[in-house]
Amino acid sequence: MVEIVKNVVCPFCGCLCDDIEIMVEDGHIVGTRNACRIGHAKFMHFEGSVRYTEPLIRENKKDDFKKTDYDTAIEESARLLVESKLPLLYGFSSIGCEAQREAILIGEKIGAIVDNTATV
Amino acid sequence: MQDVGYPVCTLGEVKNRADLVIFWGCNPMHAHPRHMGRYSVFARGFFRERGRRDRTVVVVDPRKTDTAKLADLHLQVEPNKDYELISAMRAVLRGHELNVDRVAGVPVDIIYEAVEACKKAQFGQLFFGMGVTMSRGKHRIIDNAICLIIDLNAYTKFGLMPMRGHYNVNGFNQVLSWLTGYPYAVDFSRGYPRYNPGETSTIDLLVRGEVDVMMNIASDPGAHFPQRAVEHIAKIPVICVEPHQTPTTELSNIIIPTAFTGVEVGGIAYRMDGVPLELKKVVDPPEGVLTDEEVFKIMSKKIDEML
Incomplete structure (x- = not known):
């Protein structure tokens, strides 16, 4: 059974087209309507891309990644950030405002540089 | 932008009222495919019932892009000479004559024609x-462009708007502005927010090698930054909060995957004109995958414990 979700806002570019219809079957997106090619690709998730579903960690950048759990990965990240003299938090442009707020408050606590893609 | 102010309107105003649209250094045909159809050029608005036929389109671009091909007027500016061209347009607007054949590679006739079209627009x-x-x-060009818009407002109504690439670039600028007073490139290292692009902006800090840890959130500097900045990223510990494999995750030490906002989790995002819209959750994220907000909340708690 294909279910159609209407009036979805497209999370790709700054146009935020709000008239997208998404076709969902068994919890998977099977098609879109009204979206442009780029928006369609974001929802459909092609490009042969590799999606991570578990946190990965490695001490040395030349080593291979090892699977870990969220608790360890976040704890280790927090340690790196706290021990750093001048940490940089960069990106932010493809997450919601609620998450942006949390991350900026982290930046304030640890005395970081906080910057997004508008800097480019 | 902070030096001169920022005359804005919503995309709805553009759709309903604009009879002259300038695309400067952008190619919406490819980068924002529905922009012209929904908001700016082909859209049929309240006072612009005939859509494209009611509007004049001017494109400023060094290349003959697909957007430039459908423009009424294409100012083929030489690369890196945008500032000169804006200054020339401001001079013409103020009644000065240009005593050269070309400015920034654009024949002066076309500059006169473009300025005339701007003045005549409603x-x-x-x-x-x-x-x-x-x-x-860089941002000095925008300052000059804003001054051009201010000058044009002596004749008619005129506004300007950045074409935002990622969907929530504007959202971050809004959130950071109401938390700190500055839109981006904020330095908290002295305990209070400081803002000085060139000093506190990411690429300059990386090129000078001043930062010693980078947390990269849902973006891919490894693929888009200048070589010297990426070289420094390769040297320092990098944390990626990112759902996909990218050139940056290949350079990182820790990868924390999260759910896609707007597909697997809801949230608020700001459109390029500053209108906040609510993103929908369409499907569930893969089992066990946390959202960005959850990850940062946990991290925040752990940092509190360590400090």
């Missing part, structure tokens, strides 16, 4: 993209 809108912000002069 409602004009300038959209600018990375072609402007990445050229020599």
Whole structure:
């Protein structure tokens, strides 16, 4: 059974087209309507891309990644950030405002540089 | 932008009123495929019932892009000479004569024609993209463009708007502005927010090698930054909060995957004109995958414990 979700806002570019219809079957997106090619690709998730579903960690950048759990990965990240003299938090442009707020408050606590893609 | 102010309107105003649209250093045909159809050029608005036929389109771009091909007027500016061209347009607007054949590679006749079209318009809108912000002069070019818009408002109504690439670039600028007073490139290292692009902006800090840890959130500097900045990223510990494999995750020490906002989790995002819209959750994220907000909340708690 294909279910159609209407009036979805497209999370790709700054146009935020709000008239997208998404076709969902068994919890998977099977098609879109009204979206442009780029928006369609974001929802459909092609490009042969590799999606991570578990946190990965490695001490040395030349080593291979090892699977870990969220608790360890976040704890280790927090340690790196706290021990750093001048940490940089960069990106932010493809997450919601609620998450942006949390991350900026982290930046304030640890005395970081906080910057997004508008800097480019 | 903070030096001169920022005349804006919503995309709805552009759709309903604009009879002159300028695309400066951007190519919406490819980068924002539905922009012209929904908001700016082909859209049929309240006072612009005939859509494209009611509007004049001016494109400023060094290349003959697909957007430039459908423009009424194409100012083929030489790369890195946008500032000169804007200054020339402001001079013409103020009644000065240009005593040369070309400015920034554009024949003066075309500059006169473009300025005349701007003055005659009932409602004009300038959209600018990375072609402007990445050229020599960077945000100073925008300052000059805003001054051009201010000058034009002596004759008619005119506004300008950046063409935002990612969907929530504007959202971050809004959130950071109401938390700190500055839109981006904020330095908290002295305990209070400081803002000085060139000193506190990411690429300059990386090129000078001043930062010693980088947390990269849902973006891919490894693929888009200048070589010297990426070289420094490769040297320092990097944390990626990112759902996909990218060139940056290949350079990182820790990868924390999260759910896709707007597909697997809801949230608020700001459109390029500053209108906040609510993103929907359409499907569930893969089992066990946390959202960005959850990850940062846990991290925040752990940092509190360590400090």
